[in-house]
Amino acid sequence: MSEMEHYRLVLVFALTVSSFHGCQGQECTGQGGAFRPRIVGGDEAAPGSWPWIVSLSYGTRHYCGGSLINEHWVLTAAHCMDPPGEENLTTIYFGRHNISTLNNTVSRGIGSMWCHPEYNQTGEMENDICLLKLTEPVAFTEHIRPVCLAARGSTFPAGFPSWVAGWGALDEGGERNPEALQEVKLPIVGINECRCLNIYYVSETTICAGYPSGGRDSCQGDSGGPQVIRLGSFWVQLGIVSWGLGCARPNLPGVYTLVPEYETWITSVVDSSASPGFVLFDPPDEDNDLHYVCEDKHEYYNTYYTSGVDSGARLDSCQLLSLCAILLLRIMLAF
Numbered sequence: 365m366s367e368m369e370h371y372r373l374v375l376v377f378a379l380t381v382s383s384f385h386g387c388q389g390q391e392c393t394g395q396g397g398a399f400r401p402r403i404v405g406g407d408e409a410a411p412g413s414w415p416w417i418v419s420l421s422y423g424t425r426h427y428c429g430g431s432l433i434n435e436h437w438v439l440t441a442a443h444c445m446d447p448p449g450e451e452n453l454t455t456i457y458f459g460r461h462n463i464s465t466l467n468n469t470v471s472r473g474i475g476s477m478w479c480h481p482e483y484n485q486t487g488e489m490e491n492d493i494c495l496l497k498l499t500e501p502v503a504f505t506e507h508i509r510p511v512c513l514a515a516r517g518s519t520f521p522a523g524f525p526s527w528v529a530g531w532g533a534l535d536e537g538g539e540r541n542p543e544a545l546q547e548v549k550l551p552i553v554g555i556n557e558c559r560c561l562n563i564y565y566v567s568e569t570t571i572c573a574g575y576p577s578g579g580r581d582s583c584q585g586d587s588g589g590p591q592v593i594r595l596g597s598f599w600v601q602l603g604i605v606s607w608g609l610g611c612a613r614p615n616l617p618g619v620y621t622l623v624p625e626y627e628t629w630i631t632s633v634v635d636s637s638a639s640p641g642f643v644l645f646d647p648p649d650e651d652n653d654l655h656y657v658c659e660d661k662h663e664y665y666n667t668y669y670t671s672g673v674d675s676g677a678r679l680d681s682c683q684l685l686s687l688c689a690i691l692l693l694r695i696m697l698a699f
């Protein structure tokens with residue numbers, strides 16, 4: 365499907381969705397600045413084009429991204445707050461663009477921190493999600509606005525364009541860091557393909573994005589930041605930058621915490637009076653990842669994901685073998 369068709373479909377779909385869910389009527393507007401569909405690779409964002417993005421900093425030194433989901437709450441990755449106990453040292457900047465100039469930014473501290481109770485329990489980066497309650501609410505401006513969140517049941521077909529922004533490293537080695545906020549367009553990579561490509565465990569509650577040729581990706585320092593999808597004039601956050609094997613390597617998409625899987629947890633933490641705007645994103649596109657067959661599987665894929673199937677197959681050949689043995693015995697006994 366061509367990109368134009370994608371956008372047309374999404375637009376039609378957006379009109380349907382917004383009339384049902386009234387995203388505009390909620391606090392979240394998810395409305396950013398100008399949309400520039402011709403961006404290639406990581407590029408400097410137009411100031412204010414991602415008004416929900418926040419910078420988590422020690423002093424003024426940026427270390428992770430996050431997103432504003434309503435006037436009291438910021439969403440980020442749990443590994444950004446690891447180890448816990450240092451949240452008092454964090455300043456959250458809103459409306460930041462250039463890293464070295466803080467004019468026009470608003471800052472808040474972390475009043476309380478709520479990380480997913482099952483984060484890090486398996487050591488597999490599962491449930492890499494935290495909510496940060498601000499010391500004081502922020503007032504929305506042209507450059508400070510909340511994003512909508514993808515509701516439970518949302519789907520993101522492989523190849524669908526998503527966007528990630530951040531102040532993270534410009535290369536894998538982390539030698540170059542940007543002065544201004546960067547943005548990049550990354551197509552969704554389905555979970556089956558992503559698992560096939562990765563040598564590490566990829567959780568069911570993540571989503572991947574990237575190009576087969578590499579070259580464009582999120583990287584260290586982008587963690588915690590939002591991965592968004594365009595829905596007409598709205599932007600909906602579907603992912604949180606979580607991890608990846610290196611940055612921008614060919615056939616190694618980045619891995620993002622899948623936000624819709626956490627709708628119940630998010631609403632249980634965020635006070636109901638100020639619940640964030642959840643929007644169902646379920647475009648009619650066919651998802652080719654559902655039929656994805658992993659041919660050149662990595663060893664890890666074999667042991668972790670297909671152990672059930674493998675043991676099943678082994679059982680069958682075992683049964684066959686014992687059947688043969690019994691038959692042979694019977695033939696021998698007959699003589």
Ligand code: 4AZ
Pocket residue numbers: 581582583584585586587605606607608609610611612617618619
């Ligand atoms: C990191 O180190 C990191 N390519 C975040 C995202 C990605 C890689 C590394 C995805 O925080």
